[in-house]
Amino acid sequence: MPNIPIISGRSGPDDESSLDTGDSEGASGAVVLRGTGIEKAYDSWSPLDSGVDVLDGVDVEIRAGEIVGIVGANGSGKSTLMQILVGALDVDAGSVERAGHVGWCPQETLLYDRLTVEETFDLFGAAYGLSDEAIAEARDRLAERLDFTQFLDYQVRHLSGGNRQKVNLAVALLHDPDVLLLDEPYTGFDWETYLAFWGLTEELTERGTAIAIISHFVSERERFDRIYELRDGDLSVSDGDAGATDSEPDETVEGRATERDHEPNTDPTEVA
Amino acid sequence: MSAETTSGGSAVAGSGADSPAGGTHRERLAAGIAAHVREFLREPVHVVLLLALPPLVVEGYGRAMASFPEFPYMTTVPATLGRVNGAVFAAAFLAGLIGLFQVVSAVQADDRLAVCGFSRAELFVSRLGTVLAVSGCSALVTFGALWWRVDVAAPLAAFGALVLAALTYGLIGVLVGTALPRELEGSLVLVFVADFDDFLASGIVDVDSPVVNVLPLHYPHALFRSAVLDGTVPTDDVLAGLAYLGVLFALVLAAYVRFAGGGEAT
Numbered sequence: 001m002p003n004i005p006i007i008s009g010r011s012g013p014d015d016e017s018s019l020d021t022g023d024s025e026g027a028s029g030a031v032v033l034r035g036t037g038i039e040k041a042y043d044s045w046s047p048l049d050s051g052v053d054v055l056d057g058v059d060v061e062i063r064a065g066e067i068v069g070i071v072g073a074n075g076s077g078k079s080t081l082m083q084i085l086v087g088a089l090d091v092d093a094g095s096v097e098r099a100g101h102v103g104w105c106p107q108e109t110l111l112y113d114r115l116t117v118e119e120t121f122d123l124f125g126a127a128y129g130l131s132d133e134a135i136a137e138a139r140d141r142l143a144e145r146l147d148f149t150q151f152l153d154y155q156v157r158h159l160s161g162g163n164r165q166k167v168n169l170a171v172a173l174l175h176d177p178d179v180l181l182l183d184e185p186y187t188g189f190d191w192e193t194y195l196a197f198w199g200l201t202e203e204l205t206e207r208g209t210a211i212a213i214i215s216h217f218v219s220e221r222e223r224f225d226r227i228y229e230l231r232d233g234d235l236s237v238s239d240g241d242a243g244a245t246d247s248e249p250d251e252t253v254e255g256r257a258t259e260r261d262h263e264p265n266t267d268p269t270e271v272a
Numbered sequence: 273m274s275a276e277t278t279s280g281g282s283a284v285a286g287s288g289a290d291s292p293a294g295g296t297h298r299e300r301l302a303a304g305i306a307a308h309v310r311e312f313l314r315e316p317v318h319v320v321l322l323l324a325l326p327p328l329v330v331e332g333y334g335r336a337m338a339s340f341p342e343f344p345y346m347t348t349v350p351a352t353l354g355r356v357n358g359a360v361f362a363a364a365f366l367a368g369l370i371g372l373f374q375v376v377s378a379v380q381a382d383d384r385l386a387v388c389g390f391s392r393a394e395l396f397v398s399r400l401g402t403v404l405a406v407s408g409c410s411a412l413v414t415f416g417a418l419w420w421r422v423d424v425a426a427p428l429a430a431f432g433a434l435v436l437a438a439l440t441y442g443l444i445g446v447l448v449g450t451a452l453p454r455e456l457e458g459s460l461v462l463v464f465v466a467d468f469d470d471f472l473a474s475g476i477v478d479v480d481s482p483v484v485n486v487l488p489l490h491y492p493h494a495l496f497r498s499a500v501l502d503g504t505v506p507t508d509d510v511l512a513g514l515a516y517l518g519v520l521f522a523l524v525l526a527a528y529v530r531f532a533g534g535g536e537a538t
Contacts, residue, residue: 086387087387088383088384088386088387102387104384104387104388106384108380110380110381110383110384111381111384112307112311112378112381113311114310114311114314114315115307115310115311119307119310122303122307123303123304123307123385124385124388126299126300126303126304127300127303127385127388127389127390128388128389129389155314171388175388
């Protein structure tokens with residue numbers, strides 16, 4: 001069973017930013033996000049269209065300091081699940097419990113095209129309730145880390161796809177969330193940014209941040225504590241990989257990552 | 273920080289729970305309105321159209337109506353009546369389109385902002401504030417275009433009537449955009465409603481039907497004609513126009529609460 005270190009005290013089991021786990025599996029990280037019995041269907045008003053059942057009683061749990069993957073085929077409902085988990089979409093049935101602050105990096109860069117990058121941070125920082133000083137500090141730190149400092153005064157619509165995605169990710173990180181939900185976060189990243197991204201996630205999990213990453217498939221299972229697979233509206237879980245090679249999502253591999261700084265052996269564009 | 277639970281069918285917003293460092297409604301509203309206005313002004317085509325369309329419409333209506341026969345029910349020459357009606361239509365329709373696109377164009381980014389901590393009410397007010405600001409500019413430009421060609425008997429009252437027309441259609445645009453958040457379909461609805469409304473409410477044709485009294489532009493048209501041509505401000509029309517605006521606001525609010533958020537799959 002994964003042994004998840006909690007270095008930062010902010011999300012420990014006794015912290016008020018944790019949910020009462022009732023855990024029987026003995027994991028050390030407090031549950032910070034839990035979805036129970038989530039059901040979702042897209043109904044159609046048209047008699048010619050039958051609508052789509054997407055999620056059918058999904059249970060999901062994310063703990064402080066762990067990184068989980070959520071994989072599934074195209075159209076399996078991954079993005080729908082993530083939107084429900086962050087609160088952007090209503091559930092038909094079931095419940096979602098969140099503890100602490102949630103950061104959401106959607107698959108599409110949902111930003112305002114005609115604002116500059118700097119103004120984008122100001123707006124989302126205001127939404128998070130951050131002070132001007134805190135926004136400026138976080139913006140500069142993230143811009144340097146993800147290498148987009150030179151684009152801070154560019155309008156979002158004038159950024160390349162990769163740089164838009166960097167800003168998209170940075171907006172999710174701006175308020176130092178307790179839970180980070182990332183939907184295909186490294187789409188369009190160059191190799192250096194891809195590595196910087198994983199370095200960043202490692203630092204965050206060491207500080208107690210819970211991270212969930214959605215992808216079509218996971219090429220580096222060793223980076224994940226657990227991997228959920230969404231298929232036919234249901235979610236099944238397997239532990240992350242302690243040393244397996246790249247694999248398709250339906251291959252269940254036991255064990256916890258032992259070498260978190262392992263270099264990826266595939267082109268990042270294949271991951272995206 | 274406290275745990276937050278949402279369950280089946282409930283509206284879900286602001287999953288970011290409490291703001292980490294507080295932040296007031298006023299600060300968020302100011303940030304929202306400033307961002308939305310910047311977005312509008314940074315599209316040069318928007319600004320050009322805002323400045324160019326009102327004079328074109330006012331003058332176009334006037335010239336087209338110049339050859340219209342003078343019927344006994346008309347209180348002024350057709351060309352002037354055309355310019356007066358063109359002004360109301362320009363101010364109202366531009367504001368309607370602005371309202372529609374304020375709601376539709378960034379609906380998904382707004383959803384993300386809501387997840388990040390903006391309340392739906394703050395989003396609504398910031399969008400509405402932007403509509404009001406830009407609609408006010410639209411009314412001002414339109415009024416200037418009319419004043420250049422027509423002697424206005426009561427300028428302040430006339431400008432007020434144009435603002436009323438703009439606000440009325442700004443809200444209609446928001447209402448259409450909220451209930452039907454699609455650019456093409458929303459625009460089509462607005463085009464047909466505005467054309468129908470303006471044609472019947474303008475007084476160019478003498479329509480005696482109670483239906484005309486409930487059209488959105490009925491009272492703004494009546495007020496504007498009175499102010500421009502007679503220099504009078506009928507109190508009944510003012511009150512009725514404001515009451516209409518109030519009812520429309522309530523409808524917009526109800527539609528926003530009903531339809532905004534919850535989103536669609538992306």
